[in-house]
Amino acid sequence: MKEKWEMKRDEMGHRCCGKHKVKRGLWSPEEDEKLLRYITTHGHPSWSSVPKLAGLQRCGKSCRLRWINYLRPDLKRGSFNAEEEQIIIDVHRILGNKWAQIAKHLPGRTDNEVKNFWNSCIKKKLLSQGLDPSTHNLMPSHKRSSSSTTTNNNNIPKPRKMTSIMKNPTDLDQSTIAFSITNINPHTSTKPNRFKSPNRTPISTQATIPVKDTMSSLLEDENMIPNWSDVNAMAIHEAPMFSGDKAVVGVDDDDLNMDILFNTPSSSSAFDPDFASIFSSAMSIDFNPMDDLGWTF
DNA sequence: AAAAAAGCCAACCGCAGTTGG
DNA sequence: ACCAACTGCGGTTGGCTTTTT
Structure with a gap:
């Protein structure tokens, strides 16, 4: 009735x-x-x-x-898996509530589905971790109280946040991705000669790294601190960033800033701008300067 | 066991951008 | 250039289901 x-x-x-x-x-x-x-x-x-x-x-x-x-016949049924969840979080960090765009990174998922999943699950999960779902930053009330992460002996606040900025892709060679990480741990700053662009300044340090195929493989631990001894350049879905099986990473930094440059093998051509921004975003992580991050190149 | 609360998700609303006459 | 129709999107709602009290 x-x-x-x-x-x-x-x-x-x-x-x-x-x-x-x-x-x-x-x-x-x-x-x-x-x-x-x-x-x-x-x-x-x-x-x-x-x-x-x-x-x-x-x-x-x-x-x-x-x-x-x-x-639609190509729809994927069932609940989201961990990898999909991570992709949603990573892309949302960059794009915000652009559900349609986020859904494009998840074949077979709809914007509505992603939005509902975000509102019913991910949002709460982030909140429970003390993260602001809209900014993905630690909320003030959840800042770690450990003195080692907030101040040093001189009571000067220590940097504990890495943020990254994607450089203007138009400035770069099509086969190169570069971005900056700011505010990194001064204790690990050992390398002079920052570079700004592959065309202007040579890479001062390089490491050859294996290319794997997922973003999550880059972020090894629960604090999302990259394990750089096995850093992976990853391809997102069907738009692989690197066609070769190796990529070269150039790293250079000064006291508080580190520029990272990915050079693809000479044979590869296109890279996915979305990937670049996602990867850049992945570097916007909560960061404990006392951790030994192993920037070993 | 029943009622209330919370979770979940399909569907709707309204706005903005695009297209075509 | 203007306008109406169409399309796509994000926000919101409402109702069904599950969990808690």
């Missing part, structure tokens, strides 16, 4: 559909069947005409949503 407000709502129809009387609410299996059959045989050149042609009393917008979020 419908409530009064539901009756009234159904009479009114969608705003987007004007006076047309359309059905709302959950889709029945019969409606799904009609829509699925129509789209698979005719496609959807115009969503607004789909309901009429498919014999549905829905608005085009509703049909589109149903197709995108539920009926």
Whole structure:
């Protein structure tokens, strides 16, 4: 039995559909069947005409949503796995609530799904870790109290945050990625001669590293501190950054800043700008300067 | 066992950008 | 250049399910 407000709502129809009387609410299996059959045989050149042609009393917008979020054959069902969760967190750190763009990094997932997963699970998880879900930074109330991470003997605050800035990709060779990490641990600053761009300054230090295929493999421990003895350049999905199986990392730093440059093998060409920003973001980590990070190159 | 609260997610709303007449 | 229709997106809602009291 419908409530009064539901009756009234159904009479009114969608705003987007004007006076047309359309059905709302959950889709029945019969409606799904009609829509699925129509789209698979005719496609959807115009969503607004789909309901009429498919014999549905829905608005085009509703049909589109149903197709995108539920009926599309390439949809991945089931809950998100750990890798997908990490990708969502990493990309969200860069893009914010750009659910559609985040979903593009997760084949078979919809923006709605990602958004719901974020709001129902990830957000709470971050909050429980003391991280602000919108900035991904530690919330003031959760700052670690350990003196070694906040002050030194002279009571001067120690840097404990690494932030990174993607350099303007247009400045760079297509096969190169460079970005800065600022505020790094002064104790590990041993290398002079910062470089700004591969075209202007040679790399002062290099290391050949294996290329693996996931972002998460870079971040080895729960504090997301990269294990640089086995640092990985990674490819995101179908757009691999490096075509070779090795990449070269150049590192240079001064007291509080470190520039990192990835040189791809000479044979490789394109790199994924999204990857660059994600990787850059991954370097925006909570950082304990007393940890031995092993910047060994 | 029942009621209340919390979790989850499908679907809707409204805005902004795009397109075509 | 203007306007209406269409499309895509992010925010929000509402209702079903699960968990807690």
